[in-house]
Amino acid sequence: MSQTPDVIVLGAGIVGAACARSCAQAGLSVLVLDRGPIGGGTTAAGMGHLVVMDDSEAQFALTSRSCQLWQELRAELPEDVEYDNCGTLWVAADDEEMAEVDRKARFYQERGVAVEILDAAGVASSEPELRPGLAGGLRVPADAVIYPPCAAAYLLADARRKGGRVEMDCNAGVAAIEGPGSVRLTSGRQIQGGIVVVAAGALTPLLVPGLPIKKRKGHLVITDRYPGFAHHQIVELGYLKSAHATQADSVAFNIQPRKTGQMLIGSSRQYNAEGTEVEPHLLGRMLKRAESYMPRIGQLSALRVWTGHRAATPDKLPIIGPVPGNDRTWIASGHEGLGITTSLATAEILVDRLMGRNPAIPAAPYDPARFEHAAKEPTHA
């Protein structure tokens, strides 16, 4: 870039791509740096489920705003983003989980999200591969699925196509942020910008030490093509319990039909697992769980297994905004298992704050400054 870019974005994952696009749309010049290909980090490892969540008001606000932004983009998304409005089906195994369906349904309805409660017969007829005897479920028809690496590439290309000043270097390992708006590459080169936006996913703490982001590893399995094996992204409601278990390794049943007819099967959650290797026992537990919900899943042909690291924060909310006391280093990270969904709203908040505009949703719950005060209790146990 000939002149000093207004913004240097560190990371070309879905979050960095969305931030670069929003900055460019606001008229800022942007330089995106990554040490590897676009969307080659956790963005390549995730499921791409665009889902409205109800863990907390702040999580709901961010996910629903983001899903709305994805829907607005939908018409212009190219084929390779594979946007598929398949909806989410939350399945309840027993009466206790059925009570959760009712609670969840109320929560969504009160906030204007269309849902449909299904009884046992309803679940069985909408997803015949599910085991018989499930109590029921909740359908959220507006939820969707995308293919994240192409979505990230699209966001960057879109910014350029619309005249945005976005440049990119995908061969730029960043060694450190050195001084206001300035980064040093592993090659030794120094680049000066106006501000730095750190969107380095689970690796963000390496660039901004002290941020409370921990790696949380997950496994996924992709199968050969079985069109019609599942119609919705199906998630067990026990998911809430296991996702909440913040320390122990956990697995939950989660299956996603891809537009290609392939099935993506998840998922596991693990702290203190830095390596990217596949862990046979956890993978086995995960697939056994899946098999307990869809008995014929064991017979599908698995093509490949991989892992990825989510960027987990103590309160399960992302970190969006300037580092306290340093208004030239901004963070857009810590999206745990929802970064594909929340990338667009994250970018919107970041740029609105940067430009001194009023964000569409309150920005305080995601502000980095929240960790300044004594370690807060997580919003949910």
Add this chain to the structure above:
Amino acid sequence: MISPMPECDLLVVGAGPAGVAAATVAAERGRAVLLLDDTPWLGGQIWRGEQQKPTNAQAQTWLNRLARSGVRIIGEARMVGLEGPGRYVIETPDHHWTIQPKALVLATGARELFLPFPGWTLPGILGAGGLQTLVKTGWPIEGQRVVVAGSGPLLLAVAAGLKKAGANVVGLFEQASPASLARFGTQLIAHPDKIGQAFGLRRQLAGVPYKLGWWPVRAEGVNQVERLVLTSGRQTLTVDCDAVACGFGLVPSLELPTLLGCLLDGEAVAVDAGQQTSVQGIFAAGELTGIGGNDKALVEGQVASLTAIGEHAAVFPLHRSRNGWRNFARALGKTFKPRPELLKLAEPQTIVCRCEDVTYSQLSGYTSWRDAKLQTRCGMGPCQGRICGAATRQLFGWGMESVRPPVLAARVASLIPSDERI
């Protein structure tokens, strides 16, 4: 499922010449040996069908020795991954189980290299070795006009086999230049068996037009291949045909050794003098360590196995022959290396990845296999890049990608460790 053999002295994966030799010599020395193959047959690529219809004396000698040696053989059993250090997962059509051998010999062979050219995906165009295998298992080829084109000694064997099965082989085209083959000819003097084989094949191929320094540029046809256009760089030639057997040489099947952590040496598994890979206790033999044919496979299989079971004295006399075949393999690689023109045949619309229909132009501009894969889905289909991966390494100079389990497509159930099933 309960493992049919939870432990053993030696586990051999792949029942081609390398695996058969490895398993046999260890069992002959009283070891408990298990031999697995993905197919229901013994013999690998070259000896396929020998069990049902004996034609080859060398194959019969080894298959008889194997039968008498006491090796436990399980067909339709593929190694798909590992469950813990030294504990391997095996999948059969109905079950999966694990085994913890004292040593492991990998002898999983090679597959063909395809380089895309316009029209190469038309029905009727098959891999040279692939068509040969089909014919060996009864594919009707009688009376059909077949062109054999590409590179490597395999083309001769394939053409001879097709002719024997009644095909009308209308031409055999080798891309390597006459000069390159002449140099190779001098090297052959050190390998009398090979010369015999080559001449024997030439005799069987009497009457088949054989051209050196020619390669395919385009295949044409409406619903199926009708003709192949070839060039020598100066002239072109159009040959009418019903089928094309095409292959540009072989590449070792590296997924399993890579998954198990074995280091590579170029496009082959790196091994020491005893055929041991960089991983203690894991040995490799045959095409995996460099394409060199069945004699190399046989001697390497023996060296690997005897070293693995600690019979070092018996290995000693084999070294000379093994080293000779390794040199032969190197010469083979040089002689039949695809010429640069072959890497420029694809046009923008030519399909490179057949599983996902990814074209050449879609792939241009990416800097790595991973980048291209993420954005275009190249190599993400059922074959997981086993075909297009080798081609794109040649076409774009991309490196090898890290390997993820399962090695071959496996049932989801096989990925669930047995103790998780309780």
